[in-house]
Amino acid sequence: DAKTTQPPSMDCAEGRAANLPCNHSTISGNEYVYWYRQIHSQGPQYIIHGLKNNETNEMASLIITEDRKSSTLILPHATLRDTAVYYCIVSLQGAQKLVFGQGTRLTINP
Amino acid sequence: EPEVTQTPSHQVTQMGQEVILRCVPISNHLYFYWYRQILGQKVEFLVSFYNNEISEKSEIFDDQFSVERPDGSNFTLKIRSTKLEDSAMYFCASSENIYYGYTFGSGTRLTVV
Numbered sequence: 463d464a465k466t467t468q469p470p471s472m473d474c475a476e477g478r479a480a481n482l483p484c485n486h487s488t489i490s491g492n493e494y495v496y497w498y499r500q501i502h503s504q505g506p507q508y509i510i511h512g513l514k515n516n517e518t519n520e521m522a523s524l525i526i527t528e529d530r531k532s533s534t535l536i537l538p539h540a541t542l543r544d545t546a547v548y549y550c551i552v553s554l555q556g557a558q559k560l561v562f563g564q565g566t567r568l569t570i571n572p
Numbered sequence: 573e574p575e576v577t578q579t580p581s582h583q584v585t586q587m588g589q590e591v592i593l594r595c596v597p598i599s600n601h602l603y604f605y606w607y608r609q610i611l612g613q614k615v616e617f618l619v620s621f622y623n624n625e626i627s628e629k630s631e632i633f634d635d636q637f638s639v640e641r642p643d644g645s646n647f648t649l650k651i652r653s654t655k656l657e658d659s660a661m662y663f664c665a666s667s668e669n670i671y672y673g674y675t676f677g678s679g680t681r682l683t684v685v
Binding site for chain 2: 496498500503504505506507508509510511549555556557558559560561562563564
């Protein structure tokens with residue numbers, strides 16, 4: 463699985479958009495980008511995934527660059543409950559395991 | 573919204589004892605997983621399970637570990653002889669198919685003393 467690089471921590475004001483970057487320069491053509499988050503030692507929560515097109519769901523948007531070497535997770539209107547560790551994971555779709563890194567600790571400030 | 577349920581939420585056991593961690597995956601899910609997270613460390617993959625057999629396992633998942641789906645609804649992780657270093661949060665997860673995200677349970681905190 464390709465390695466990902468994320469900033470260790472970020473801050474965002476409540477109500478603003480939180481933009482979380484992820485670098486995955488060694489991603490291969492059939493690997494997907496998955497995002498999960500973990501709120502204070504709870505189980506990880508799936509957010510979104512994509513291959514090359516931008517994706518949006520009720521939780522977030524995923525923007526993948528054209529060369530696929532990086533991506534950005536966007537939480538459009540962050541709330542205090544979005545404070546969590548966010549993990550960017552690159553994996554083959556259908557892979558039987560996820561390889562978690564250290565993630566980005568996102569703090570939403572009032 | 574459907575949930576993955578794990579019991580107990582916290583278990584304390586003596587070193588050398590056997591423990592069984594229980595999980596009830598979402599009812600129409602077919603793929604099941606166990607992960608663990610030692611305090612302050614990354615979430616680590618242990619094992620995946622499909623069609624009543626292990627699909628993949630990590631180096632951590634040695635002979636001391638086993639998984640079972642005993643009755644079609646529960647999914648269990650057994651540690652035969654616990655060690656101090658087995659102390660961790662253990663997360664069960666399930667997915668309907670392998671092409672989408674997993675749903676994780678809230679975890680069992682295992683403390684080996």
